Amino acid sequence: MSLIKTTSIRSLREIILDYNCNKIACVKILKVQQFNMFSTSSDLKTSSQTKTIDYQSYLNTVGKLRKPSLIREMTKMLATAPPGTIFMAGGLPNPALFPFQSLTVELDSKTKLNLDQTALRAALQYQPTSGYPPLHAELKKLVQHFFNPPKMSDSELIVTVGSQNALCSVLEMILEPGDAVVVPMPVYSSVLSLMDPHRPQYLGVPEDADGMQPHLLKEVLNNWKGKTPKLLYVNPTGSNPSGVVIPSERKRQIYEIARQHNLLILEDDPYYFLHFLDKDPETFLSLDVDGRVLRFDSFSKVLSSGLRVGFATGPKELIRVLELSLQASVLHASSLSQVLVHGILKSWGIHGFVNHTTKVKQFYKRRRDLMVASVEKHLKGLAEWNLPQGGMFLWMRMLHVEDTYEMVMERGIGEKIMLLPGREFMARREDHCPYLRAAFSVIPEDEMDEGMERLKALIKREEGLQRRKQ
Numbered sequence: 037m038s039l040i041k042t043t044s045i046r047s048l049r050e051i052i053l054d055y056n057c058n059k060i061a062c063v064k065i066l067k068v069q070q071f072n073m074f075s076t077s078s079d080l081k082t083s084s085q086t087k088t089i090d091y092q093s094y095l096n097t098v099g100k101l102r103k104p105s106l107i108r109e110m111t112k113m114l115a116t117a118p119p120g121t122i123f124m125a126g127g128l129p130n131p132a133l134f135p136f137q138s139l140t141v142e143l144d145s146k147t148k149l150n151l152d153q154t155a156l157r158a159a160l161q162y163q164p165t166s167g168y169p170p171l172h173a174e175l176k177k178l179v180q181h182f183f184n185p186p187k188m189s190d191s192e193l194i195v196t197v198g199s200q201n202a203l204c205s206v207l208e209m210i211l212e213p214g215d216a217v218v219v220p221m222p223v224y225s226s227v228l229s230l231m232d233p234h235r236p237q238y239l240g241v242p243e244d245a246d247g248m249q250p251h252l253l254k255e256v257l258n259n260w261k262g263k264t265p266k267l268l269y270v271n272p273t274g275s276n277p278s279g280v281v282i283p284s285e286r287k288r289q290i291y292e293i294a295r296q297h298n299l300l301i302l303e304d305d306p307y308y309f310l311h312f313l314d315k316d317p318e319t320f321l322s323l324d325v326d327g328r329v330l331r332f333d334s335f336s337k338v339l340s341s342g343l344r345v346g347f348a349t350g351p352k353e354l355i356r357v358l359e360l361s362l363q364a365s366v367l368h369a370s371s372l373s374q375v376l377v378h379g380i381l382k383s384w385g386i387h388g389f390v391n392h393t394t395k396v397k398q399f400y401k402r403r404r405d406l407m408v409a410s411v412e413k414h415l416k417g418l419a420e421w422n423l424p425q426g427g428m429f430l431w432m433r434m435l436h437v438e439d440t441y442e443m444v445m446e447r448g449i450g451e452k453i454m455l456l457p458g459r460e461f462m463a464r465r466e467d468h469c470p471y472l473r474a475a476f477s478v479i480p481e482d483e484m485d486e487g488m489e490r491l492k493a494l495i496k497r498e499e500g501l502q503r504r505k506q
């Protein structure tokens with residue numbers, strides 16, 4: 037009975053009020069809730085014995101007050117209910133009325149993905165918030181294969197609407213106004229967009245060619261006199277915008293510092309399968325002996341960004357709170373997309389997936405090389421850059437232009453060229469920033485040279501304007 041005291045389980049009185057049901061029916065509902073909360077509650081118990089992390093202490097009021105949605109919990113139960121269960125619990129639309137009879141997707145000239153009736157029904161129906169169960173199981177295998185987390189038994193995984201949705205929900209359940217957050221400098225601009233409204237204090241840690249610098253991380257944290265930071269955000273493989281891949285040794289150092297300061301690490305890694313190294317990088321999740329890493333993966337860059345499928349992996353308690361948040365917001369990632377991703381992964385197997393991502397890596401590496409060759413030809417003496425080790429971007433510092441914002445936003449279009457000004461990736465966007473981000477992912481190969489020639493003209497013009505102003 038002690039479980040009933042768990043705050044996540046709602047009282048009989050509350051249920052009677054909410055569902056307007058009689059006492060016996062509500063006792064049944066309560067049992068269902070207890071059943072569903074079992075794993076969470078016992079995990080909480082075990083983890084408090086074996087881990088030193090108090091996950092509740094990271095949550096803000098919203099995170100703490102999220103409660104399970106009974107309807108969503110029922111949908112989860114339905115997925116594993118014994119055959120013959122008569123389901124009257126949820127308002128599932130009747131699939132007989134869905135105007136779809138069959139769906140076949142051609143993967144290449146030899147492989148077709150034909151959704152059978154069961155798969156098609158699943159693709160058109162609501163699914164548990166944690167994900168389409170066969171995909172969920174497949175992703176767990178993938179995580180084990182590629183990341184082999186030391187605390188897999190204390191971890192959980194949830195399918196998300198790309199990684200952005202997961203990042204957004206996690207930040208919304210953790211951040212409080214004025215919280216200090218550790219970010220690399222530069223940092224993925226859309227994560228700033230997520231955090232900005234929470235008015236955080238950004239503790240920016242400058243990168244070098246290997247990413248966030250541990251000695252500066254230490255310095256920033258040791259010198260910080262404000263509110264104790266809870267989070268360290270990092271985008272470790274082929275980072276957006278700088279293209280760095282943090283080497284293993286540096287990851288270990290960063291992880292150690294995060295331990296000393298009791299930081300949760302948000303490992304946002306959508307370019308993991310898009311690095312240009314000989315060996316797959318180690319991940320923070322692979323190093324995570326404490327359970328302080330929440331990892332965000334995405335199929336956007338390797339299968340399709342329009343599918344909007346990603347997954348988050350991390351400590352059970354945090355994934356559970358993320359699940360509660362998604363139960364209340366998006367309900368779940370698109371069922372059709374999840375069924376397709378499952379079909380592809382099943383048909384390829386790990387081997388086929390590795391073959392595919394190898395092709396993806398080769399494709400982007402070639403483009404990186406072409407862009408760097410054009411930049412070397414046209415921008416020597418005007419800009420400097422590091423060779424991107426992964427991802428889709430070349431990050432360049434203008435040598436004689438103080439700030440690229442107006443150059444790009446006001447005069448770039450005149451030269452018929454579009455790039456992103458570096459300011460967008462800086463925690464202090466009011467400061468001058470001499471950087472630019474050029475994406476090599478979709479520019480046609482035969483336009484790279486022309487593009488860099490136009491950039492050269494734009495930079496020269498800007499340098500002239502700047503000289504005249506001085």
Ligand SMILES: Cc1ncc(COP(=O)(O)O)c(C=O)c1O
Pocket residue numbers: 197198199200201224271276304305306333334335336341345346
């Ligand atoms: C670093 C980083 N994180 C997250 C995302 C969002 O990706 P998704 O499509 O999985 O939501 C992107 C997309 O560009 C990204 O560059």
